[in-house]
Amino acid sequence: MDADLLHARLAPWYAEHRRDLPWREPGFTAWGTLVSEIMLQQTQVARVRTAIVEWLGRWPTPAALADAPTHEVLRAWGTLGYPRRALRLQDAARAIVERHDGVVPSDVPTLLALPGIGDYTARAVAVFHFRQRHPVVDTNVRRVVARAVVGQGDAGPAARADLARVEALLPADDDEAGTVSIALMELGALVCTARTPRCDACPLLADCAWVAAGRPAYEGRRAPRQAAFAGSDRQVRGTVLRALRAVDVPLPRAELAGLWPDAGQLDRAVASLAADGLVVVEGDAVRLPH
DNA sequence: TACCCGTGGCC
DNA sequence: TGGCCAAGGGT
Numbered sequence: 602m603d604a605d606l607l608h609a610r611l612a613p614w615y616a617e618h619r620r621d622l623p624w625r626e627p628g629f630t631a632w633g634t635l636v637s638e639i640m641l642q643q644t645q646v647a648r649v650r651t652a653i654v655e656w657l658g659r660w661p662t663p664a665a666l667a668d669a670p671t672h673e674v675l676r677a678w679g680t681l682g683y684p685r686r687a688l689r690l691q692d693a694a695r696a697i698v699e700r701h702d703g704v705v706p707s708d709v710p711t712l713l714a715l716p717g718i719g720d721y722t723a724r725a726v727a728v729f730h731f732r733q734r735h736p737v738v739d740t741n742v743r744r745v746v747a748r749a750v751v752g753q754g755d756a757g758p759a760a761r762a763d764l765a766r767v768e769a770l771l772p773a774d775d776d777e778a779g780t781v782s783i784a785l786m787e788l789g790a791l792v793c794t795a796r797t798p799r800c801d802a803c804p805l806l807a808d809c810a811w812v813a814a815g816r817p818a819y820e821g822r823r824a825p826r827q828a829a830f831a832g833s834d835r836q837v838r839g840t841v842l843r844a845l846r847a848v849d850v851p852l853p854r855a856e857l858a859g860l861w862p863d864a865g866q867l868d869r870a871v872a873s874l875a876a877d878g879l880v881v882v883e884g885d886a887v888r889l890p891h
Numbered sequence: 892t893a894c895c896c897g898t899g900g901c902c
Numbered sequence: 903t904g905g906c907c908a909a910g911g912g913t
Contacts, residue, residue, distance in 0.1 A: 641909040645899075649909090682897035689911085719911045739909045758892090759910085786909060795907060796902080825893065826905085839897050877896090 602750045602808060604772045608781050614804035615784035618791060622646065623653050624729075631705035633657050634730040638722045639690050644681055646790070652681060664703045666694035672889035675879070676846050684842060688878055689717030707731040720764065728782055734775040736767035737782040741789025745805075746770065748793060752810030754819035755795075837861050837870035841887070842879060851886035 623629070624637040636656060640649040656677060660666040666674070671691060678687035693715040697705060705726070706712055712723035724735040740756075743763055747756035750770065756763075771778035792799050800806055800816075811817070830836055840860050845852060854871075861867040871887055874880040880887050 638909065639911095643897085643908060643910055645908050648899075680898060682899080683910090685896065686911085717911065721910060725909070737909085740907090741909070790909080827907090828894080829905090830897080831904095835895080835897060842897090873896095 602770060602810075604770050604781075606808065607770055607805075608772045608777050610804045610808065611784035611788065612777070612780050615780060615787055619783075619787055620646075620791075622650055629730075630657075630661075631707070631726065631730045632661070632663055635693070635705055635718075635722070635726050636690065638725045639686055639693075639717055640681060642686060642722070643683060648681065652679070660694075662703065663694040663697040663705065666691055667698045670891055672891060675842070675889055679846070680843075684879055685877055686717060692716040693718060705730075707733070709733075709735060720761075728779045732775055732779055734771060734773075734778040736764050736771060737786070738763045738767050739786060739789075741786045741793075742767060742782070744795060745785050745789045745793045748798070748811035749805045749809045752814045752817075753821060754811060754817060755821075755823070757822045758824040834866065834870055834873065837866055838874055838879075841867070841870055841874060845880060845887065845889050851883055851888035853886045855885075857887060 619625070624634055633653070637649060637653045640653055640656075659677065660669060669691065671688070674687050674691050675684055678684055681687075696715050697703060701711075706715075707727060707730075709723050709727050712718050712726055713720070715723075718726075721737065721739050724737045725739075727733045728735050728737050738759075740759075743756035743759065746763075746767060747753045771781055788803070788805070792803050793805075800809070800812055803809065806812060841857060844857065844860055857867060857871070858864060861870075871880065871882065875882050875887075878890060881890050
């Protein structure tokens with residue numbers, strides 16, 4: 602697939618079908634883009650689109666979040682999931698204040714050095730806000746490229762080689778490259794979906810290697826399946842944190858004991874939460890960090 | 892590399 | 903209905 606052909610196919614489609622999302626509004630700040638991308642890590646757009654507005658209304662700058670009490674940050678994160686992201690987001694805010702005078706950095710290596718920001722998020726900020734030319738590779742992009750370009754029904758496990766593969770598909774122009782990236786993501790989210798792709802509505806239908814091959818089933822290596830949630834340590838951690846968010850006082854362990862039948866597993870969960878900095882053990886009680 | 896980390900919605 | 907999936911990152 603030629604980079605210019607890809608842009609020619611995707612740009613008009615994206616212009617017509619792009620969703621109106623808060624982080625796509627004119628004037629959305631670099632900080633807002635960074636916060637939204639972290640919230641979007643493994644969390645659906647529908648849940649982030651309301652949460653991001655409330656969050657930025659409360660903490661509109663890195664300095665504001667850096668100064669916030671951590672227990673309030675965790676409460677505001679609420680049920681978005683993976684609460685370590687909230688901790689790292691505040692750590693990133695503090696790093697931005699301390700290392701960069703409160704200004705969100707624009708270059709990828711500096712963004713990558715911030716806590717909680719990896720290959721995807723660093724480039725998303727650099728491309729979507731600062732309009733630089735980098736490959737932005739998320740699960741949508743990997744799936745669309747696997748189908749349209751490689752001709753496979755699905756992408757295998759993520760690999761660092763994906764970055765170079767996608768980079769080769771970007772037009773030379775910074776702005777056009779950014780459009781290709783956001784359009785690939787939008788196409789993967791709306792049309793080239795994981796379960797039931799709507800190929801009849803796809804702007805790449807005529808050029809798609811997977812369709813040309815007759816849409817063969819994927820036989821390659823798959824990403825490892827996620828462990829069952831029911832009964833897992835993750836469920837216990839979530840249960841404990843939910844209880845702590847609901848009150849503004851430390852909870853005695855005796856009270857936590859009512860939350861989970863397996864006392865040993867509960868203790869391990871509290872210990873792992875403490876190791877992550879998500880809770881503080883104070884004598885016989887557990888609380889959110891100050 | 893494989894595994895850990897929450898929560899909700901989908902068919 | 904239970905497994906799959908969702909704008910990943912850290913270790």
